[in-house]
Amino acid sequence: MxxxxxxxxxxxxxxxxxxxxxxxxxxxxxxxxxxxxxxxVGQSDMIGSDKPVTVTVGDNVILPCHLEPPLDMTTETVEWKRDEEFVHVSQHEKDYLDLQDENFRGRTSLFYEEMIRGNISLKLTNVTELDAGSYTCNVPKLQSQVRRGFINLTVEPMGGQTDDTSK
Incomplete structure (x- = not known):
């Protein structure tokens, strides 16, 4: 006034x-x-990880991905891929695993209770050396400039520590 x-x-x-x-x-x-x-009015951007995520064979890992600012993702389709292979697909808080690459069967999950806060991170259990690579999280309907988050997963063999006692 x-x-x-x-x-x-x-x-x-x-x-x-x-x-x-x-x-x-x-x-x-x-x-x-x-x-x-x-x-x-723009929407949230998808944030992955700018640093590689490192895990040891046999361990579990969380591949981080969230929306900033937070946006409720409980009713959206969320796709996780490694290269062009489907790792995990979810819609309306339900898993749709018929497209999932067989190497990931029974080893992936999302944190559904966190999706209301924009957290669409992926948990991968019992990691193998074959799991190493570049992952993307994607929300196809997200109306923003950044619709994909990128995460590089590095897998180290078990017992990777060396004991240098020879002198």
């Missing part, structure tokens, strides 16, 4: 939501002036 005397007729929207997306129009009929602006 303070700016009206100087001709500022701007509108402030607090706590912007995706549903606020649209065309807004300002009209000053007494001056026969009007203007409009298109507001596009």
């Amino acid at each position: 303070d700016g009206l005397m100087t001709g500022n007729v701007s509108m402030k929207i607090s706590k912007v939501k995706v549903s606020d997306t649209g065309r807004y129009q300002c009209a000053l009929p007494s001056l026969q002036k009007e203007a409009s602006i298109q507001l596009i």
